[in-house]
């Protein structure tokens with residue numbers, strides 16, 4: 001698995017946490033969402049009430065968790081963190097909900113992966129600040145309504161379209177995060193370098209910014225790898241040479257694609273003659289989970305015009321063939 005699409009390990013999460021902005025004012029880019037959020041937060045503060053539930057959507061690594069933490073910090077409210085896959089039973093969710101403090105921010109990452117019964121309990125809790133706790137089994141089971149203190153749910157999803165509409169409708173605000181612009185990523189990188197106490201040249205920051213697939217998480221990850229190189233092989237200062245050399249070592253190409261991205265493009269061209277091919281089939285061909293390819297790999301490739309989605313499946317574009325270094329088959333051939 002490539003360095004840029006690697007799942008976070010505990011160490012990686014710790015390294016990330018150290019670079020997380022803590023306040024809205026430090027959060028780089030995403031101007032529209034930032035502005036909207038700051039209005040929601042200021043209005044809630046003025047009314048002295050918990051703000052409405054908020055949904056954050058967008059590809060991984062763009063700052064959804066960071067924003068949830070910032071929301072709690074700006075509200076001066078406690079934060080509880082959970083995720084869709086972690087809440088397998090409605091009872092798990094009931095336990096969390098019934099222990100919330102007044103005004104607490106409940107962050108639910110990957111909310112589209114909540115199990116159905118938990119999901120239904122959640123939207124009742126969001127709407128009425130109430131849950132029905134079922135006690136006993138079978139015909140003797142009774143459900144006891146339990147009042148909840150007002151809280152703010154912040155959901156994060158890579159796929160807003162997958163949320164059932166009753167759940168989506170309970171969010172008073174939906175912020176969509178999009179890939180960052182190079183100048184914004186340069187700012188992220190420069191600030192992270194300062195936090196890591198390593199000097200960096202502007203050209204080196206620009207080089208990393210251009211190769212991190214529009215994603216701050218990847219920018220920070222590449223920055224750490226380039227720092228390794230400069231400390232072990234270079235002058236200790238991050239210059240363009242260090243950036244080029246380290247990115248070559250980690251097989252990040254000039255468009256920021258890593259080994260897995262390229263494997264997907266190669267499979268599409270070489271094994272499936274440019275498609276159309278289903279995403280699941282493509283994932284099997286590169287030995288990855290469908291979900292990994294779908295959330296971590298495909299969105300950026302689509303945005304770059306390196307994969308095209310059609311109703312019949314994924315197809316290669318002229319840019320795909322060029323990137324893989326193969327001639328596109330001429331129409332009608334074979």
Ligand code: ADP
Nearest residue numbers: 016019020028060061062063064065066216217
């Ligand atoms: P997500 O929850 O969307 O997958 P995270 O919030 O975990 O993404 O962000 C990943 C990392 O990227 C964070 O640890 C943080 O260091 C960095 N990051 C994300 N967004 C920003 C931003 N707007 N400004 C600065 N750093 C950011």
